[in-house]
Amino acid sequence: MQKTDLDSVKEIMLDFASSTGLEPVKTNPQRYLWTDAFAVCNFLELFRQTDDKTYLNLAFQLVNQVHHTLGKHRADDPRSGWISGFDEGEGELHPTKGGLRIGKPLSERKNNEQFDESTEWDQDGQYYHYLTKWMHALNRVSQVSGNPSYLRWAIELAQAAHARFTYAPSSSSQKRMHWKMSIDLTYPLVFAMGQHDPLDGFITYSELQAAARNFKQLSEFDLSNEINDMAGICRGQSxxxxxxxxxxxxxxxxxxxxxxxxxxxxxxxxxxxxxxxxxxxxxxxxxxxxxxxxxxxxxxxxxxxxxxxxxxxxxxxxxxxxxxxxxxxxxxxxxxxxxxxxxxxxxxxxxxxxxxxxxxxxxxxxxxxxxxxxxxxxxxxxxxxx
Incomplete structure (x- = not known):
């Protein structure tokens, strides 16, 4: 990287930290899962390039803030606490077991409400392809820091997402996927399957499986069944x-x-x-x-x-x-x-x-x-x- 590129990345990411309430911390930070996954990787890259632990700490802070914002119910939701339903202590140990919200400005569509494409884009819920990006970001934090907890959370997120986004249609033995699920993963919001979601899941699960080999503490985790499911869904897809x-x-x-x-x-x-x-x-x-x-x-x-x-x-x-x-x-x-x-x-x-x-x-x-x-x-x- 040329110095001008590095300076640009520093400026962009520090401005992002400030404007979204990451650093300095705001009471109601603006968290959005896709953007935050890329941001975590960017902070890790800045740490790698500069050896300045400020950026590593920003990556840690961002992960923590995402889990405590998007891993919990919205402020305008009558429900509160972790979307997994865990109590506070269990939620702290397993912040991704219920998945993570997208971070859209509007509340999710209720199960009995009619689909409206014009508003659905702005309504909350969970996107599978956002979750895989977060799994990848968590793995990168684990690899850079040497802390297996982040990879454990990534694998737990993979297991939770796979269990709720995939399903077996009655008319076929081949599994399919929903594109968007409710905040608590109890009902689909968009039934169609994202074109590249199965491929992304297959590769991301394989990445986590490979990374887990480096940590004895994660030897009990095995994503072989999930990987095989995704291979089946990918088969024949353009x-x-x-x-x-x-x-x-x-x-x-x-x-x-x-x-x-x-x-x-x-x-x-x-x-x-x-x-x-x-x-x-x-x-x-x-x-x-x-x-x-x-x-x-x-x-x-x-x-x-x-x-x-x-x-x-x-x-x-x-x-x-x-x-x-x-x-x-x-x-x-x-x-x-x-x-x-x-x-x-x-x-x-x-x-x-x-x-x-x-x-x-x-x-x-x-x-x-x-x-x-x-x-x-x-x-x-x-x-x-x-």
Whole structure:
């Protein structure tokens, strides 16, 4: 990283800490699970780059604040305490066993209320793909700090989420997933399945399984059944998408899958499938010329997700070069084809780091998530590690 990038990331993350009530602490902090997962990784990356424990402590504080905010019921909810239903002491020991709220501004839709797409986006609940991001962030804290508690919480979150988001339809033996669940995980809010949720779950569970091997204290945990379930749900599902954030997620997953292969997992066919799906996606995105549009017609966090994924391709390429016995020439050639799109990520970063492009509502309406993901794109290494 160049010093200018590091300074930008410091400025972004310290501003985020202040504006959301992390440091200095506010009585009612603004916590949002997706953004906070990326933010934890960013603080860990700043610690790695600077050896300044201020950033490590901010990562610890953020985890604690997320669990005590999004692991508990909303202030406007007649219910109170941990959403798991645990008493205060048990909740402190197992803050993720009931899952974690999204952090949306409006309360969740009740089970008997009619679905309204226009308001559902602003209503609380639990998203599976947000929970997997938090599992990953907790694992990174555990790896950096050497404290197994964070990984234990990640695994407990994986078990809780998997039990409630997956189901077996009466018409089929193949399990499916809900996209959005209620705050207490007792009923689905959106029945449809997220396109990449099963893949994300499969890779994240495998990541946690691999990480648990490093801690004797976690030897009793085994996610094999959950991993097998996700493999079954993934089978036959198309990964092709024209969404920039979705494409970026695929590329990040390719990088994580390659790291799992290096750690002894036999996921070569999966990696081949992900990369094979990503190539036409990138080609279609480039042909659409959406990056030529003015800032007011673009969503930064979706584009930055793609930029982060393209940084993952660089990491993937490095792993293949370092481990030629694990990856064949055909795969290497495909990854080199992906690398042709590296300038796209650089264009995205430079566009959104420019103040002039951040004055429109397309940026300001999503400022926290945009800024944090920009910081991740400028310093992606910790987010991209397993």
């Amino acid at each position: 990964m092709v998408t024209n969404d920039s954030l979705g494409i970026g997620g695929l590329l990040s997953d390719a990088s994580r899958t390659a790291q799992l292969i290096v750690h002894g997992f036999s996921y070569n066919n999966l990696l081949k499938t992900i990369i094979g799906s990503s190539l036409p996606c990138l080609g279609s995105f480039a042909a659409g010329n959406s990056l030529d549009l003015p800032a007011e017609y673009r969503l930064a966090f979706r584009e930055l997700g793609l930029s982060i994924g393209l940084k993952g391709v660089e990491k993937l390429h490095g792993l293949i070069k370092e481990n030629p016995d694990l990856f064949n020439n055909s795969l290497r050639q495909q990854v080199e084809s992906l690398l042709r799109y590296k300038p796209t990520g650089e264009i995205i970063d430079q566009f959104w780091i420019t103040d002039e492009n951040r004055k429109y509502s397309s940026w300001t309406d999503h400022k926290d998530i945009n800024m944090v993901m920009l910081a991740t794109s400028l310093a992606p290494d910790e987010f991209l590690r397993i």
